[in-house]
Amino acid sequence: MTRANTFIWAALMLLTGLSFALGERVTASRFILLVAGVKFALVAWQFMDLRHAAIRWSAGLAGLLALILGLAVFLA
């Protein structure tokens, strides 16, 4: 067990709680999607070890995430 993994896990728990609390508010949809993007990036970077891969893999996944979230924000 590494301290970094535990720290990221705690941050993910807090962000999930925040999203759930804000879910009742209609105006928070953009913020909820932004939080989802941050959580996605944290899991990929830390748990999936993308930080140890060539930058093109991180850039590819980040680009895909930005495209999906961009369209989601536009449509939400």
Add this chain to the structure above:
Amino acid sequence: MRVECMRHFFHDMKTSYQTASSEAWEPPGGVLVWLLVFLEVITFGAGIITFLAQGRDHTAEFAAGRELLNQPLAFANTLLLLTGGWCMANGLGSLRCGKPNQSLRWVTAAIMTGLVFTLLKGIEYVDKVQHGIGFGRDVFFTFYYALTGFHLVHVLAAVVLLAFMARGIRHGHYHREEHLDVESSGIFWHMCDLIWLLVYPVIYLL
């Protein structure tokens, strides 16, 4: 003699460069599993975008549909999947450090989170069906069942994969030097987290 020596020198240079390039190119778990991750994110991303586009045309239907969803259960499932991801990351870390017993405990914990996720999802589905909310009720619930059901199939596949990995660790097939299969299975497991992190807010929260 000198020419032969030079030839060997350049051959070694070329080989070491190719090895270094290959290591830099290869992501953790190997290229194939990452191609799968990209394809799955694209597939679910397309599903989510289509769902949101449909929501613009059926605003009242989507609002009513969300009211019928079990928010606390979905919240608990999100925490479970993220905890499973943490367990798997620690399991792989322990294996890399040469601690197979510790690794086995973490991987088993990850499997347990997947099984509890499946159980909670089953409870959610049964409750819906008992209230007459089936697959073809309306556009919202067609997407709800399609997206969450397809994701559930991935979680079950990941649980089976991790069970095989746990067996391999227990029997000593995977250890400090040999753990690529565990790494690839871990990436597949985390992919289920990634997909859920996109599906959960779009279906349950927005």
